[in-house]
Amino acid sequence: MKQLAAGSAALMAGGLLPLFSQEKREKQAMKGNINHSVCRWCFNDIPLEQLCVAAKSLGLAGIDLVGPKEWSVLKSHGLVSTMCNGAEISLVKGWNHPDYHETLIRNYTGHIGLVASAGYTNLICFSGNRDGMDDETGLKNCAEGLKKIMALAEKKGVVIHMELLNSKVDHKDYMCDLTSWGVELCKRIGSPNFKLLYDIYHMQIDEGDVIRTIHDNSTYIGHYHTAGVPGRHEIDDSQELYYPAIMRAIVATGFKGYVAQEFIPAKADKLGSLKDAVLICDV
Helix, strand or coil, X not given: CHHHHHHHHHHHHCCCCCCCCHHHHHHCCCCCCCEEEEEHHHHCCCXXXXXXXXXXXXXXXXXXXXXXXXXXXXXXXXXXXXEECCCCCCCCCCCCCHHHHHHHHHHHHHHHHHHHHCCCCEEEECCCECCCCCHHHHHHHHHHHHHHHHHHHHHHCCEEEEECCCCCCCXXXXXXXXXXXXXXXXXXXXXXXXEEEEEHHHHHHXXXXXXXXXXXXXXXXXXXXXXXXXXXXXXXXXXXXXXXXXXXXXXXCCCCCEEEECCCCCCCCHHHHHHHHHHHHCX
């Protein structure tokens, strides 16, 4: 037993028994339970054409956070814009401030039409920063503004997603920083075409309890983003989240939307890291 323990320790020290081994990655086949995507901005230094080729070869359905100007590139590769953007003002200027409603309503009214005409479904939005505003006022303002575009979204078959972001590390003062706040907003808007973009990285930082939260609130979640915690890098065994279990929990809810990789590659082989992440999540 001592010899066996010593041998195992030696293998671990030599890096021969990682949680997600290279051999396992190469043998694993895509299972079809997860609709995979990747966020464009995390791979901005790779030309979109090249990223599309890689995405297609990995079995991804499309690419997240691509606006109208580049949709033709995606279409030429048989990919979709899995989460459209371009209607928002910014992360910090959002629906919680009535001063921005006129601009946002104009932007989203136009963009909903573009998304529908392109044959896409998902369009992102943001709460904006608090700037001293209490949560109840923010909920009231967001609901009042967003309700003015929901009839059009429903008519066109477009789903508006508000992203949950952490306010502890990356987006100080962002209002929609807890699932409970986002769920309450969904209830007040009362439309099947308004959902939450549940960012697993962000919510692990601000509230944790990821799997139970997903299980309890799946009705209100329409899209997922991934990344490693801490650091927002690869989702391998170098970080605290165990993505296979999280993905199994998502599949168990009956989720049919997209899961987009949104980690910032720390390794030199960025597309290799993307491949690994997709296979880790392909449960």
